[in-house]
Amino acid sequence: MALISLVGITKRFGSVVALDNVSLGVESGEILGVLGENGSGKSTLTKIIYGVYVPDSGYIELRTDGLMRRAFFSSPKEALLSGIVMISQRPQLVEELSVLDNIALFLGYSRGRTRKIVESTMSRFNIKLNADALVGSLSYTEKQLVELVKALSFKPRLLILDEATTYLPRDVKARFYEALRTFASIGGSVIFITHKIPEALEVCDRIAVLRRGRLVRIFSRKDVFSIDDLRKAMFEEVSPSVATERVEEAKAEDGKVLRAEGLVVLDDYGKRAVSIDELVVERGSVHAVVGVAGNGQKELCEGLSGLRKAVEGRVVLDGEDVTRSKASERASKGLVYIPEDPFRTGVVLDLTIMENIRLFATGRLSSDTVKKVISELRISPPEPRIKSYMLSGGNLQKLSLSRALLLNPKCMIVHNPTRMLDEASSRQVKLLLRDSARKGVGVLLVSEDIDEVIDVADKISVIANGRIVKTLPAMYPRLREEIEEAMSTYA
Amino acid sequence: MPKIAVVRRDLPPTLSAVVRLGAALAGIGIAILSISVILGVDAWTVTERVVGTFLRPDMIRYLIVFLPVGLGLAVAYHARLWNLGAEGQIVMGAVAAAYVALFTPLGEIRVVGPLAALLAASLAGALWALLPGILRAYLNVNEAITTLMMNYVAYSLCNYLVYGPWRGRRVYGYPETDLIPDASKLQWVHGYSFSPWSLVIAIAFVPVIYLFLYKTRIGTALRGYGSSPAAVELSGISGTRLIILAFFVSGALAGLVGGNEILMYHRKLVPGEKIGAGMGFVSIMVAWLADLNPALMPLSAYYVSALHYLRMVMQVGELTEPVARFFIGLVFMLLLVSIFVSKYKVVIRK
Amino acid sequence: MNKTLMTGLLIGLIIGVVIGIVALYATTKPSTTATPTTQATATTYKPPEKVKAAFIYVGPIGDLGWSHAHEVGRQAVQALYSDWLETTYKEQVSKEGAASVIDDLVKAGYNVIFSTSFDHMDPTFEKAQQYPNVMFFHCSGYKRAPNMGTYFADLYQVYYLNGLMAGALTKTGKIGYVAAFTIPEVVRHINAYAIGAQEMGRLLGKNITVYVIEIGAWFDPDKAKEAARTLVEKYDVDAIAFTEDSSSIVEFAQSLYTQTGKQVYVFSHYSPMYSYGPDVVVSGQLVRWEVIYADILAKVKSGVYRPDNLQNVDYWYLLNTGAVELGCHIYDNGTVMMVNPKFQPVLKSIKVKDPQTGAEVSAYDYVMNRYQQMKEAPLLQSLQGTSLTHQYESLKSVSTNLKAIPKVPVAPSFDPFEGPLKGYCLLGGKDAYSRFCSGKPVNSEVVVKDGERLTHDDLWNMDWFVEWVKYMGRT
Incomplete structure (x- = not known):
C-alpha cells in the first residue's frame, strides 16, 4: 500500500x-x-x-x-x-x-x-x-x-x-x-x-x-x-578502476614542510581538544591522521590552518613560525586547508563557481584556468557562471578541492575529502592528492575512513582524544589491524 | 480546496531589474490614482507634475549625492557590513572640504583648490568610517550601532566648529563659517543647482565600483565575506583587511559627497544636520533599490533623487506638503511590494 | 549571467550618458526663463500685469509659529490683491533644498520670490545672481542684490513690554528666557525683556536677575520644555519668555499650574498661544507679516520696486508700523487680547511711580503708556524701509528754526535701548561685531551713556548682555 x-x-x-x-x-x-x-x-x-x-x-x-x-x-x-x-x-x-x-x-x-x-x-x-x-x-x-x-x-x-x-x-x-x-x-x-x-x-x-x-x-x-x-x-558505466585499488606509492622526499610542536587547541567550549607533541608533514608525501570522528580532528585542522588559535605550542611552515599568523596569511604562504564542510567554510555559496575560483587566483583569471579547475574533478554542472548554492554537496567539495591547487600550495590540509563523494569522484580525489604529493606538496589527510587512508597515505597517525597515539609507515605489516586496534583502544 | 503559498524564486538580474522598473512605474501610476481618488486632486495635475519632475534635470542636484553614497554603501553591504553612518561620513567630508577651502592657501587656487578639498573630504569620510571598521575588524564590535552613533558625533563635531572656532565673521552670530573663496566654488549649470563636474565624477564611479566588485579578486572576496567569512579567509584573503577596505571605500565616497555639498552647494560649513539633511540615510534605500548592483545604481539613484526633489516642488494648490509626503510614501511602499514580487512568487494549487 | 550583468552596466552607462548630455545641453543653452531679453532699465521697465509671488517656508505651516505667521501674511495679501496677485508657497524647504525649489518656482513663472528663513539666505542670494529678472525678498538676512531686498519685523519693543509685566508679577525676582540661538536678534530680545523687567523691578524694590538657556534650535518642543523645567526647578524662575516655535513652554507652565498649583508666568511667542495656557499666559508677541507683504507687493505692482533697484530695500518694522503687536490672543471679532484678563486686576493693583512723569500709576497703565509712546512715531515708518535711512531711526527729534515747532519728533519718545545701560560682551576680539565689543576681550564691560539711544546698527550687531542677564549655557 x-x-x-x-x-x-x-x-x-x-x-x-x-x-x-x-x-x-x-x-x-x-x-x-x-x-x-x-x-x-x-x-x-x-x-x-x-x-x-x-x-x-x-x-x-x-x-x-x-x-x-x-x-x-x-x-x-x-x-x-x-x-x-x-x-x-x-x-x-x-x-x-x-x-x-x-x-x-x-x-x-x-x-x-x-x-x-x-x-x-x-x-x-x-x-x-x-x-x-x-x-x-x-x-x-x-x-x-x-x-x-x-x-x-x-x-x-x-x-x-x-x-x-x-x-x-x-x-x-x-x-x-x-x-x-x-x-x-x-x-x-x-x-x-x-x-x-x-x-x-x-x-x-x-x-x-x-x-x-x-x-x-x-x-x-x-x-x-x-x-x-x-x-x-x-x-552510467562501470569504471574498471572503481574497485579499491592501491594508488602507486610515492617516495617521500626530504624536508619537513609543516611541523606542529606541543600544539594545544581548544574546542568551542574551551575544552582541550588537541594536544600534540609533534606532527610532521614531509614535502612530497601524504601523511594521514585517522581516528574516530570527534577526537579533535576538526580542531587539529583549524589549529594548523590558523582558523583556531593555538593556546600552546607552535606551527612551523617551511621553516617559518606561523603560530601567530592568521589563516589568510598562512594560506598565502602556501598552507591551504580544505575543510570537510564545503557549505560553511569551504565554498562561498552566494558566489558563482567562477567567482569561487577567482578567490584562489592571485593573478588574472583566464577562462582556461576556470575550465581546468572544473574539469579536473568533473564538477557538475560544468557551468562557471551558475551560483554555487545550486551545486550538490559533493560537487561543492570537489570545487573546494580542485581550486586549492591554484594557490600553488606547499602544504595541503585535507579533512574528510571524500566523505560526501561517490566512488568515482572519491577515486579522482585520491589521485589528485597523490598527484599533488608527487609534485612536491606535503599533504596532511585527516580522515575517518581507514580504507581511504590506507589507499593514499605514506605515513599514518592515529588520533584519539586529541593526541597522536600511534604513527606507522604505510608499508607496515598488519597495518589495518594495528590502526583499528589503536583507534578502538584509545577512543 | 485551493491553497495559496508564497515561494522564493530567483529571477535573472535583468528580468529582476525589469520587474522592479515596471513596478516602480506602476507604483507611481497607482499612487497618482490613489491621490486623485482619496483626496480628489485632479489626476492630470499630479501626473503632469510627477512626469515633469522626472524628466527635468533639476533632480541631478540630488543624484550627485545619492549615486556615489549608494555605490559606497553597496560595497559595504555586499560584505554584510552594516554601515549606517553615511550621514556622518558626509558631514565629516564637508568639514574637511571646508577646512581646505577656508583655512589653507589651496582654497584660493582654481581647479587645484576644489580637487584638494574633495580629496581631503574623501579621506575624512574614509577615516571617519574606519573607526567603526577597525572596531568591527579587531574587536568584533557591532558596526551598525557604532556607525549610527558616529553620525551624531559627526553632527556634534561639525556643530562645535560652526558654533565655536570656525564661526564666520560676517554671519551675525549664526552658526556658520564664512563663504569659501570663489576659486573653490563649483559653479552651477545655469538654471539649475548642480555642477557638471560633480555629475561627471559621480557617474565615473559606476563602472569603477562595478569592475571592482565583480572583476577583481578582492571585490569578489568582499561579496563572499558576508556569508562565508571563514571560506574567504582560507582563500588567503584577510577578512580584517576586507572589513577595513569596505569601510574605507564607503566612507570615502560619502565623504566625497559631503565635500561636494560644500563646494557645490552650501559654499560654507553649516551645522551638520543641514549638510547631511538625512540624505545619508536615504542613500541606504538607494543602495538596496538597486539590489546593491552598481550597474543599476544610476537608475535607483535617479528614481530616488526625482522623488526626493518631487517632495519639495510638488506642492501646488491642493497638493500640499503632507499630500506630497503621502504620495512619496505610497510610491516607496509599492516599490517594496515590487521587490517582494521579484523575489517571491505566489503559487495557487488545488 | 555575466551577460546580463553587462547589460545592466550598459543600462547604467546609457543613463549616465543621457544625464551627462542633458547636463551639457543645459550648460551650453541657458533656459529661456533666465535669458535676459532686455536689460530692465528705468526707461523701458514695465511693471508686471500680474504679479506671481511665491513664498518659501522653512517649517510646516501648522497652526503656530514662524512659518504659520508668514502663511497668514500670504493669505491676507492674496485676498487683498486678488485682482492681480497670484501666490503659492512651498513649506518644509530645508537649506539644502532651497536652491532647487527656487529653480522650480522660476521655471513655473513666479516673478517675486519671498524666502523666509536665514537658512535660505545663501541659496536665495546665489539664485538672485542667476535670475536677474526675478525679484527676491529675503526675511531675516543681510545679503542684498539689485534684485534682492530684505525685510524684518522686530519684536524687541514688545519683549520690553513683556519684561515690564514680568518684573511686576515676579515674586522671586528671578525670571527666565529660553533662547533658540544667541544670535543678535535674540540677544536684543533678551536684553529688551531684561531691561523691562529691571525697570519695573527697581520701581517695586525687587532685585531682578534674568536666566537664559539656549537650546540651539528654532523648533524643538522637547528641548524647550526641558529648558523651562530647568529654569523653574533649578533657578527658582517664575516668569518665562522664549524664542521657540512651539507652544511647548506654555503647555508646560499650564500643566505645572493645573497639577501643582505653582504659578509660572509665561509670555506667548509669535503666535497667539493664550488658549494653550489660559492660567499662565500673561501677554506675548504677535507678528503681522501682511503689513510688509502688502507694502512690497503694492510697490512691485506699481513699478516702484524693480529687479534692478532692490539693493537698498531693507524693511525694519517695529511697533509703530503695526507689523508687530503686543498680545497673546485674537478674539473672534478680530481684536487683540493684549493682557490676559486674569492678570489685569493684579497688574492694576500694583502701584508704581513713573520716573518720567512722577505720577503714581498702576503697573498696567505703566505698560500701556510705554506701549503708546512706542506706537506713536509718525515720521519713523518712512525711514524703516531702506538700508540707507536706518541711521536716522534713532534720532529722537530734528531741530528746525521755526518758533511754533522748534523740534520735530522722529523716533518714539521712548525706547528701551537708551542709556544709562551697563553690560558685558558675549564675544570678543575679531569675533565680536558691535562697536562696544569688537577688539575687546570677552566679558569686557559695555557702557551706554545716559541719554544715548542705540542706533539701528547697534541693535543689529548686539553681541552683549545687560549686566543682570545670566547665560546658563546651551543644551
Whole structure:
C-alpha cells in the first residue's frame, strides 16, 4: 500500500535541471533507498517532499484518510503536519537547550509529557541518551542520535534521512539502521538518501537510482542484481578502476614542510581538544591522521590552518613560525586547508563557481584556468557562471578541492575529502592528492575512513582524544589491524 | 480546496531589474490614482507634475549625492557590513572640504583648490568610517550601532566648529563659517543647482565600483565575506583587511559627497544636520533599490533623487506638503511590494 | 549571467550618458526663463500685469509659529490683491533644498520670490545672481542684490513690554528666557525683556536677575520644555519668555499650574498661544507679516520696486508700523487680547511711580503708556524701509528754526535701548561685531551713556548682555 507517491516531478534552477520528470512511490513499512552520484538530484528530491522547494511541474500524492490525495507543501511545517519528518546531515538543534527541551520544542508538548514520550521512544528503539544533557555539550554523533529520537518521538508516517548517517562512525550507523528497521516493522516508511552503495545495500528494501536528475532504475531486494548493476545505473558505466585499488606509492622526499610542536587547541567550549607533541608533514608525501570522528580532528585542522588559535605550542611552515599568523596569511604562504564542510567554510555559496575560483587566483583569471579547475574533478554542472548554492554537496567539495591547487600550495590540509563523494569522484580525489604529493606538496589527510587512508597515505597517525597515539609507515605489516586496534583502544 | 503559498524564486538580474522598473512605474501610476481618488486632486495635475519632475534635470542636484553614497554603501553591504553612518561620513567630508577651502592657501587656487578639498573630504569620510571598521575588524564590535552613533558625533563635531572656532565673521552670530573663496566654488549649470563636474565624477564611479566588485579578486572576496567569512579567509584573503577596505571605500565616497555639498552647494560649513539633511540615510534605500548592483545604481539613484526633489516642488494648490509626503510614501511602499514580487512568487494549487 | 550583468552596466552607462548630455545641453543653452531679453532699465521697465509671488517656508505651516505667521501674511495679501496677485508657497524647504525649489518656482513663472528663513539666505542670494529678472525678498538676512531686498519685523519693543509685566508679577525676582540661538536678534530680545523687567523691578524694590538657556534650535518642543523645567526647578524662575516655535513652554507652565498649583508666568511667542495656557499666559508677541507683504507687493505692482533697484530695500518694522503687536490672543471679532484678563486686576493693583512723569500709576497703565509712546512715531515708518535711512531711526527729534515747532519728533519718545545701560560682551576680539565689543576681550564691560539711544546698527550687531542677564549655557 503506497504511502506517498511523486508524480512527474520536475525542478529547474535557472539553466540547471535538477530533477527531470521523476515519478516514485514509497510503500508503508518500506525503507526506500535513493542512490545517486554527487549532483544527481537526491537532495532536491527530498527538499521537494519536505516542502523546502516547490516543483516546477508534477505533484505529490499522500495517503490521507485511506485515500491517495494530492498534497502540496509550501514549507517544512506543512510537511510535518502531514507526518513527514526529515533528518539531514546537520543537526537542527538549539545548542543552548537540553535534549529534552529541544524535543519538547519540536513536539510542542510540555516537558513532562515529552519526557514520557522520549523515554518510551528510547526503550522501543533501543537508543541510550541523557535527555537532560545540554545539546551544546554533545558530540556530532550524539546530536544525530538526538535528531533520530526527536524524529521518532513525533511518530511520523514518513521519515526522510538525507545523508544523515554519512558522518557517523560504523557502530552508531548500525544502531541507526536497527532503529530504522524497527520503525519500518511497525508500519513506518523511510526514504534513505545516500551516495554510498554499501549503505544502501545494507538497509534498504528497494533502491531507486538517480542519475543527472532522472530516475534510472529501481532495484528491489527480491530481484537478483550485482553491485556492478548498481554502479552502472549510478555512473552510467562501470569504471574498471572503481574497485579499491592501491594508488602507486610515492617516495617521500626530504624536508619537513609543516611541523606542529606541543600544539594545544581548544574546542568551542574551551575544552582541550588537541594536544600534540609533534606532527610532521614531509614535502612530497601524504601523511594521514585517522581516528574516530570527534577526537579533535576538526580542531587539529583549524589549529594548523590558523582558523583556531593555538593556546600552546607552535606551527612551523617551511621553516617559518606561523603560530601567530592568521589563516589568510598562512594560506598565502602556501598552507591551504580544505575543510570537510564545503557549505560553511569551504565554498562561498552566494558566489558563482567562477567567482569561487577567482578567490584562489592571485593573478588574472583566464577562462582556461576556470575550465581546468572544473574539469579536473568533473564538477557538475560544468557551468562557471551558475551560483554555487545550486551545486550538490559533493560537487561543492570537489570545487573546494580542485581550486586549492591554484594557490600553488606547499602544504595541503585535507579533512574528510571524500566523505560526501561517490566512488568515482572519491577515486579522482585520491589521485589528485597523490598527484599533488608527487609534485612536491606535503599533504596532511585527516580522515575517518581507514580504507581511504590506507589507499593514499605514506605515513599514518592515529588520533584519539586529541593526541597522536600511534604513527606507522604505510608499508607496515598488519597495518589495518594495528590502526583499528589503536583507534578502538584509545577512543 | 485551493491553497495559496508564497515561494522564493530567483529571477535573472535583468528580468529582476525589469520587474522592479515596471513596478516602480506602476507604483507611481497607482499612487497618482490613489491621490486623485482619496483626496480628489485632479489626476492630470499630479501626473503632469510627477512626469515633469522626472524628466527635468533639476533632480541631478540630488543624484550627485545619492549615486556615489549608494555605490559606497553597496560595497559595504555586499560584505554584510552594516554601515549606517553615511550621514556622518558626509558631514565629516564637508568639514574637511571646508577646512581646505577656508583655512589653507589651496582654497584660493582654481581647479587645484576644489580637487584638494574633495580629496581631503574623501579621506575624512574614509577615516571617519574606519573607526567603526577597525572596531568591527579587531574587536568584533557591532558596526551598525557604532556607525549610527558616529553620525551624531559627526553632527556634534561639525556643530562645535560652526558654533565655536570656525564661526564666520560676517554671519551675525549664526552658526556658520564664512563663504569659501570663489576659486573653490563649483559653479552651477545655469538654471539649475548642480555642477557638471560633480555629475561627471559621480557617474565615473559606476563602472569603477562595478569592475571592482565583480572583476577583481578582492571585490569578489568582499561579496563572499558576508556569508562565508571563514571560506574567504582560507582563500588567503584577510577578512580584517576586507572589513577595513569596505569601510574605507564607503566612507570615502560619502565623504566625497559631503565635500561636494560644500563646494557645490552650501559654499560654507553649516551645522551638520543641514549638510547631511538625512540624505545619508536615504542613500541606504538607494543602495538596496538597486539590489546593491552598481550597474543599476544610476537608475535607483535617479528614481530616488526625482522623488526626493518631487517632495519639495510638488506642492501646488491642493497638493500640499503632507499630500506630497503621502504620495512619496505610497510610491516607496509599492516599490517594496515590487521587490517582494521579484523575489517571491505566489503559487495557487488545488 | 555575466551577460546580463553587462547589460545592466550598459543600462547604467546609457543613463549616465543621457544625464551627462542633458547636463551639457543645459550648460551650453541657458533656459529661456533666465535669458535676459532686455536689460530692465528705468526707461523701458514695465511693471508686471500680474504679479506671481511665491513664498518659501522653512517649517510646516501648522497652526503656530514662524512659518504659520508668514502663511497668514500670504493669505491676507492674496485676498487683498486678488485682482492681480497670484501666490503659492512651498513649506518644509530645508537649506539644502532651497536652491532647487527656487529653480522650480522660476521655471513655473513666479516673478517675486519671498524666502523666509536665514537658512535660505545663501541659496536665495546665489539664485538672485542667476535670475536677474526675478525679484527676491529675503526675511531675516543681510545679503542684498539689485534684485534682492530684505525685510524684518522686530519684536524687541514688545519683549520690553513683556519684561515690564514680568518684573511686576515676579515674586522671586528671578525670571527666565529660553533662547533658540544667541544670535543678535535674540540677544536684543533678551536684553529688551531684561531691561523691562529691571525697570519695573527697581520701581517695586525687587532685585531682578534674568536666566537664559539656549537650546540651539528654532523648533524643538522637547528641548524647550526641558529648558523651562530647568529654569523653574533649578533657578527658582517664575516668569518665562522664549524664542521657540512651539507652544511647548506654555503647555508646560499650564500643566505645572493645573497639577501643582505653582504659578509660572509665561509670555506667548509669535503666535497667539493664550488658549494653550489660559492660567499662565500673561501677554506675548504677535507678528503681522501682511503689513510688509502688502507694502512690497503694492510697490512691485506699481513699478516702484524693480529687479534692478532692490539693493537698498531693507524693511525694519517695529511697533509703530503695526507689523508687530503686543498680545497673546485674537478674539473672534478680530481684536487683540493684549493682557490676559486674569492678570489685569493684579497688574492694576500694583502701584508704581513713573520716573518720567512722577505720577503714581498702576503697573498696567505703566505698560500701556510705554506701549503708546512706542506706537506713536509718525515720521519713523518712512525711514524703516531702506538700508540707507536706518541711521536716522534713532534720532529722537530734528531741530528746525521755526518758533511754533522748534523740534520735530522722529523716533518714539521712548525706547528701551537708551542709556544709562551697563553690560558685558558675549564675544570678543575679531569675533565680536558691535562697536562696544569688537577688539575687546570677552566679558569686557559695555557702557551706554545716559541719554544715548542705540542706533539701528547697534541693535543689529548686539553681541552683549545687560549686566543682570545670566547665560546658563546651551543644551
